[in-house]
Amino acid sequence: MDLVVLFTLCLCWWTTAARSTWSNKPSIIVSSHEIVDGETLTVSCTVPIDYTGGDCRLFREHSTIPIKLKTTSNYICHFHLSSQVLLGKQRVGSRISIWCDYTIQEYTSVPSDRTGIVVWGSSPSPGLSVSHHFISPDDSVEITCSPPLRFVSSCHFYRDEVAIARGSCRRNMTGRELSVWEKPSLLLPVNLTCRYRPDQHRYIRSEPSNHSLVVVVDVSRTTSSVDCSVSVTDEHLETFSNSSWTFGGGDGPKVTVQLTNGSLVLNQTCNDRP
The missing domain is CATH 2.60.40.10 (Immunoglobulins)
Structure with a gap:
């Protein structure tokens, strides 16, 4: 092939390639x-x-x-x-x-x-309440987000800032749903908050609600009956109506949780029962 023709073809190819990338x-x-x-x-x-x-x-x-x-x-x-x-x-x-x-x-x-x-x-914070604070994985708890408005488009529920549910402002959730993606344990603290959307057509959401603590008690994590002492802060202590809860699986092991006042959000101590 003539060198002039070859050079011309190469120049045309280079020009075309440059135009296609620039x-x-x-x-x-x-x-x-x-x-x-x-x-x-x-x-x-x-x-x-x-x-x-x-x-x-x-x-x-x-x-x-x-x-x-x-x-x-x-x-x-x-x-x-x-x-x-x-x-x-x-x-x-x-x-x-x-x-x-x-x-x-x-x-x-x-x-x-x-x-x-x-x-x-943003809009004002809602209030968050739960029907009870200790549940087993298969039990359910009623969670209520209460906006300070007469009508909202939806409510969003969070576990430690991770969204876990949205829609109705009042819903039932099992302990298993609350603890999804978490490493299984005998006592699992779940810190709940909520927000609401006042208008589905605009990007407006509330400030976060108060925190509410729910503890999921999984009896299957122990092979013998145990007593657990759980210390919580004064803020959480005021929201609990009882001081002791007992969970059991049929005639198998039982876990008794005794609530005490302490300086940690959740500090569990469990001892085998005789």
Whole structure:
């Protein structure tokens, strides 16, 4: 093959490959896709070339007027946005779409992809109550989340900040459901809280409720009857109506739990019964 023809073919291939991989489209990166009203987030607009003297422009929703403009000398622009600037005229609890582009002299790039950011609002805390504080894995406890509003769209229940249920503000849950994903043990403390959503069409959620302690007692974890002494804080002690609970599996081993006042949230001591 003639060298000139071969060189021409290679040059055409290289040019085609370069065009297929290079793009003047900027990318938009956000530090978080969810913030709480009053917080600030960082938005970055990255461009494919070093455009000294060019401008990055940040837009909200479908507006053609930028909410932020920044001149930079490298490949990236950083914008720091408060929730108020991000929302503009939108209400707290909205999801805002943002995008960016860049300009050099008379040239304007294509826009970046759009990305959404939720600005969460908050409402007053609900109250949380449980029907009893000691249950076996197969027993159930009634958990009630009581919002200070007449109507809410849903309630969310948490175990140590991990969501375990949502929907109705009053529900029954077994000890096994409360202890799912936890390592099995004779006495398992479960620290419950709840939140509520006052409006299903907006991103508004309440502050967390008070904490409520439920202890799951699994008799199958022992081969002989035992007495357990459980020490709890004064705050939890006031919520318990009894001082002793006995759990047993048929004619097999039994576990008797005696509640005492102590300085730890849960400090168990178990001794074999004669």
